[in-house]
Amino acid sequence: MSGQVYALLGSPALVRNETNRILDKVVPDRDRMILQKMTAEEGEQLLPGAILSFSMFSPNQVFVVRRFEESTPGFLEFLLSYIQGPAKDSDHTLIITGNTFPKKGPTRRLKSALKKQSMLKEFSEKKINPEQYCTKLCTDHNLKLSRNGKSILLQRVGKDLLSLENEIAKLACYSEGTISDKDIEELTATISEASVWDFADAILVKDTGKAIRLLHRMLEEGKAPHQMLGTISWKMRDLLALQESQRKRQSIPSRWMKTPEMKRRAILRTLKKHPLHADKIFSKLQKSNRLFNSARVGDRRILELLVLELCAE
Incomplete structure (x- = not known):
């Protein structure tokens, strides 16, 4: 596994999917992966010492920083210095996730540095058709909905892709056959309400x-x-x-x-x-x-x- 930095921002569902894709790529054997998750607020204290250190017992580690939009200016300064320096020679992988860039600190310089090294990916839900996405998810889960099932599901869950993913995953666990209108209404009501x-x-x-x-x-x-x-x-x-x-x-x-x-x-x-x-x-x-x-x-x-x-x- 070679070190790399990934900044994934935007739609929570699409960011989560891309994070899992990266994890599968950098560490195919998840059982051997040493993964540390932290929020941006926690990362200011924990990440510098952890990512700059080296251990013979765990030379390759993966760090996932969530809620990037809550980063302090000081944490952004550290990320900027890391990307411009140690990251190039590090064996560690850093994945930064969140909704958007913070509004304070060296945001422009950090964004420019990430783009320059092709480390930034931004995902917009506006470009995704919820109905088509629902159809794709059902196909992925081998899930069969009733004739009106898709419409009912979208009405109850809304257009938020992450909520849609979670609901369809739960419906897939419920039955291997066709899921009726009543099943969808009862299950999503229990889940969401x-x-x-x-x-x-x-x-x-x-x-x-x-x-x-x-x-x-x-x-x-x-x-x-x-x-x-x-x-x-x-x-x-x-x-x-x-x-x-x-x-x-x-x-x-x-x-x-x-x-x-x-x-x-x-x-x-x-x-x-x-x-x-x-x-x-x-x-x-x-x-x-x-x-x-x-x-x-x-x-x-x-x-x-x-x-x-x-x-x-």
Whole structure:
């Protein structure tokens, strides 16, 4: 295995696929691979000493740095110096992954250095047709969907490619035969809604620790930050609509009819004990949406701040 640096940015699904392709290439025998994974925040402390060291017991190592967009200027300076110097003679492989380049630090110089040495690959989901991608994934998994299965799956999962990959992989584990419309609706509902409901419950009872843990889990499972913000907004609106119907002694909103009665009653009890304030909720959601479009901090940090503020409400 010869050393190399790869910077893979953009679509989480396409970045993950390219990362696996590189790992298969540089270390065909995964059992013999010494792999260290870290976030950019952790990498600032861990990577310099590890990647510049040499061990006779593990001369060839692979380092994967995730969430590159959260890198500090100091970490970018180290990466720039490494790429321009030691990387050329190193036996280690460094794979940098993330959504985009950080907004602070020597971003332009680092991007130029990566491009000059053909180390940078950027992946855009805008160029991918979700329907065609769904068809390809089903073929790869030897998965047969019902006549309307693809449409139902795309409606429930959305156009996020990583979420689509994860759902199709789970459906493939469910059955070797044709998957019916009912199977898709039940399985994807269980997969996509269980964590969301637990997350909403944690916010309602002000359990900040649990809410943050669930947020991290859903992000790690492939929910894109913008999609996660949409999910939080949607769930808060649903809860506010239910709360308002009870306050005005009206029938519950139709979208709540499919929720098991026991679950619905439990939510109503919680809302009575911890009522939501619509004006404050919408103000926080709007603030997060603005930060997504303008702030220099990472999307993950914006979501964490939103959860903290909702739990403090």
